[in-house]
Amino acid sequence: MLKPEALLHPTPAGLYCPPGDFHIDPVRPVARAVITHGHADHARAGHGHVAATPQTLDIMATRYGEAFAGAVRPLAYGETIARDGVEITLVPAGHVLGSAQVVVRWKGMTVVVSGDYKRRRDPTCPAFEPVPCDVFVTEATFGLPVFRHPDAADEVARLLKSLDQFPERTHLVGAYALGKAQRVIALLREAGHDRTIHVHGAMEGLNALYARHGVDLGPLASATEAQGDLAGEIVICPPSALGDRWSRRFADPVSAFCSGWMRVRARARQRGVELPLVISDHADWDELTDTLAELSPGEVWITHGREEALLRWCALRNQPARALALVGYEEEDED
Amino acid sequence: MRAFAHLLDRLAFTASRNAKLRLVRDFLRDTADPDRGWALAALTGTLSFSAAKPAAIRKAVEARMDPVLFGWSYDYVGDLAETVALVWPAQPGANREPELSEVVEALRTATRAEVQPLIERWLDALDPDGRWALLKLLTGGLRVGVSARLARQACADLGGVTVGEIEEVWHALAPPYEDLFAWLEGRSEAPSADNPGRFRPVMLAQPIDEAVDFARLDPAGYAAEWKWDGIRVQAVRERGEARLYTRTGDDISHTFPDVLAAMTFEGALDGELLVMRDGRVAPFGDLQQRLNRKTVDAKLLTAFPAAIRAYDLLLDGEEDLRALSFTERRKRLESFVLAANSPRIDLSPLQPFESWDALAALRAAPPEGDPRIAEGLMLKRLDSLYEAGRPKGPWFKWKRDPHLIDAVLMYAQRGHGRRSSFYSDFTFGVWREDANGDQALTPVGKAYFGFTDEELKQLDRFVRDNTIDRFGPVRSVTANRDFGLVLEVAFEGLQRSTRHKSGVAMRFPRISRIRWDKPAREADELATLERMLD
Numbered sequence A: 001m002l003k004p005e006a007l008l009h010p011t012p013a014g015l016y017c018p019p020g021d022f023h024i025d026p027v028r029p030v031a032r033a034v035i036t037h038g039h040a041d042h043a044r045a046g047h048g049h050v051a052a053t054p055q056t057l058d059i060m061a062t063r064y065g066e067a068f069a070g071a072v073r074p075l076a077y078g079e080t081i082a083r084d085g086v087e088i089t090l091v092p093a094g095h096v097l098g099s100a101q102v103v104v105r106w107k108g109m110t111v112v113v114s115g116d117y118k119r120r121r122d123p124t125c126p127a128f129e130p131v132p133c134d135v136f137v138t139e140a141t142f143g144l145p146v147f148r149h150p151d152a153a154d155e156v157a158r159l160l161k162s163l164d165q166f167p168e169r170t171h172l173v174g175a176y177a178l179g180k181a182q183r184v185i186a187l188l189r190e191a192g193h194d195r196t197i198h199v200h201g202a203m204e205g206l207n208a209l210y211a212r213h214g215v216d217l218g219p220l221a222s223a224t225e226a227q228g229d230l231a232g233e234i235v236i237c238p239p240s241a242l243g244d245r246w247s248r249r250f251a252d253p254v255s256a257f258c259s260g261w262m263r264v265r266a267r268a269r270q271r272g273v274e275l276p277l278v279i280s281d282h283a284d285w286d287e288l289t290d291t292l293a294e295l296s297p298g299e300v301w302i303t304h305g306r307e308e309a310l311l312r313w314c315a316l317r318n319q320p321a322r323a324l325a326l327v328g329y330e331e332e333d334e335d
Numbered sequence B: 001m002r003a004f005a006h007l008l009d010r011l012a013f014t015a016s017r018n019a020k021l022r023l024v025r026d027f028l029r030d031t032a033d034p035d036r037g038w039a040l041a042a043l044t045g046t047l048s049f050s051a052a053k054p055a056a057i058r059k060a061v062e063a064r065m066d067p068v069l070f071g072w073s074y075d076y077v078g079d080l081a082e083t084v085a086l087v088w089p090a091q092p093g094a095n096r097e098p099e100l101s102e103v104v105e106a107l108r109t110a111t112r113a114e115v116q117p118l119i120e121r122w123l124d125a126l127d128p129d130g131r132w133a134l135l136k137l138l139t140g141g142l143r144v145g146v147s148a149r150l151a152r153q154a155c156a157d158l159g160g161v162t163v164g165e166i167e168e169v170w171h172a173l174a175p176p177y178e179d180l181f182a183w184l185e186g187r188s189e190a191p192s193a194d195n196p197g198r199f200r201p202v203m204l205a206q207p208i209d210e211a212v213d214f215a216r217l218d219p220a221g222y223a224a225e226w227k228w229d230g231i232r233v234q235a236v237r238e239r240g241e242a243r244l245y246t247r248t249g250d251d252i253s254h255t256f257p258d259v260l261a262a263m264t265f266e267g268a269l270d271g272e273l274l275v276m277r278d279g280r281v282a283p284f285g286d287l288q289q290r291l292n293r294k295t296v297d298a299k300l301l302t303a304f305p306a307a308i309r310a311y312d313l314l315l316d317g318e319e320d321l322r323a324l325s326f327t328e329r330r331k332r333l334e335s336f337v338l339a340a341n342s343p344r345i346d347l348s349p350l351q352p353f354e355s356w357d358a359l360a361a362l363r364a365a366p367p368e369g370d371p372r373i374a375e376g377l378m379l380k381r382l383d384s385l386y387e388a389g390r391p392k393g394p395w396f397k398w399k400r401d402p403h404l405i406d407a408v409l410m411y412a413q414r415g416h417g418r419r420s421s422f423y424s425d426f427t428f429g430v431w432r433e434d435a436n437g438d439q440a441l442t443p444v445g446k447a448y449f450g451f452t453d454e455e456l457k458q459l460d461r462f463v464r465d466n467t468i469d470r471f472g473p474v475r476s477v478t479a480n481r482d483f484g485l486v487l488e489v490a491f492e493g494l495q496r497s498t499r500h501k502s503g504v505a506m507r508f509p510r511i512s513r514i515r516w517d518k519p520a521r522e523a524d525e526l527a528t529l530e531r532m533l534d
């Protein structure tokens, strides 16, 4: 009986596939890499060959410059390439624009490396597609039963209500520059907010990229170059800018922070935010466990995050599971 | 319940008083009767349950999920109600979200055995925010930083009336306050305030501006008296109903049975609650032993006997005196106190004076006795009527100059709202000899006001440029014998405190000057503070 470890196993550089000779989301420069999505800890510059979705390649080029890799191989969702008998297919992971699960097939065995994923609707990327498999490789960023994200539309409604209640104050919304920011803007548009949304300079390039890939974000403008103090307006910025001197130009800002970590009050208080918004691009506890229950794979491998509780959950259900304890993947929501 | 839960959630993260007022006002405007009334009762502390025992709730959640996973969750979150609210494994089926009024009604009629299943069904029906609100309500601690006074101010804002008008009727009202809202929304007359023993909103004084006010005020038109350092109270007894209120209308009768027993008069006194022994006023610290006590025992009553020093009379028998002048009320007060004839009720004496200069001299060097520990002086215009609120002109407070020390900035914390990008809460310390005989800083207080916006920017820059460590929103800054920022700190009083490492606690500390010029090693020593103890 073929062991899945023969197809894929952890190395210091990341998950490695010996028969296909490639890494998935390597944290060090390698000869051949398959990249699940454009977040910096998964998509690094300096590899020889990179295969990823066209959107992810575009994100990498925007962040690192056109010469981020020796050669690239755009791989559309559903398209399959084969190398030495190993087949690779990318299917949507529902995490951010271009995010993909890597489906690896070899000698009748299927391993799915899901990267980061969520099961919620996201207007900026296609939904996660479950793929039956022998091994499902999952993250566990929010792998604790306390993490139960509410409906993101409800959180955006709270933001809009606050804007209505405090029209003399700028609503300064901290959101991760890739994915979260655009999703929040798209959700605001869906909720009927059609005013110009001002954005921090650090996210302008990515917003333009999303627009090029057909995600309509509506009227946007630079917050840094805006005239006046933007009272009553929404300004989206990277979370690190919330307590920054940069934020002083605005009118008595209501600082909001979009993150799954905001679910826990002590964390929100620690950040000193006035309006915590529980919006995450990662699966919450229910999404993680529902996905494992739905796929019921031969084995579950957990890459990073809070694997302890998820392992416990698997053990209680007699679901074989192990922690890979991969290093180098930060909790991007942390920022 | 959802709207109430969202309100609590928002309040818990909002620091600004004005923002809180708006949140509560909007909630009261947008929520229907009777839910808003029950919510108001919960916010003002009128409604409290101890229906749910935390242990029973924990047992219920552990019956539904793996106790190990629950344990890890609790370790991570650190608060039982919040953990349960988040992890609660809802059983499908029930489940329409209960309204706040349904919860209140059900708990009123439920037997002890029925309570637990009721709570579990509600938890099934609610989302995590709703569950948190429910559990906080049931375990008796909302702790969202809203005082009863603030909630009443929000009612006043809703109806476009003054908080005094709300306070005047408050004690005749009961939850869910439908008559109050009908009045505030212009659908009916003001509710009747006729409720024996009710609170009357108090008249407050403005701080005097020495530079401006004395030049335009005629000393002959004012009475002066000492400003006692206790708490302002209103002692009412009407048709046998005796009550003791704080100046915001909170009923503290049960905490002061000794004072209540002395209230054999019919009327309403305005005065200072003090600890007094043989007619002499004890320091504020003694009174503090009596405040916020759930139970009072005989030992406490003997050790810290409370009394009232009266300075105004609002009601004499059934006669309302508030429309009379201060001079007339004062005359009535003097005979009233004489007639009451109780060792626990005495008269705050008037302090005669010739000129503002003469009064200033008295304030600087108060005569032997109680005035030595007074907070300063009160000035009351002789023709002033008793007006609720803080009218400009008739009454002034003229506090004694504060104590000053030079301390060294040790930690800074980011502020909230408008100040969220500034380090604006400053912990400062003074020198003390440590175990090795070296001079080390010991924190003695925390201040977050007293400086101008420009000074705040300078302080913020200093903190950012001199950070040596950070933990959460707090930074510690370089502070040693050779380098540190000296702050001149003003405060009103100093008491011994076992809760503070330094052993002292300041009242109303604020930063009065930034001493960029002063070397850190020349800041004050703890011994200097200890000599200032009240």
Ligand SMILES: [Zn+2]
Binding pocket: A037, A039, A042, A095, A116, A332
């Ligand atoms: Zn990611």
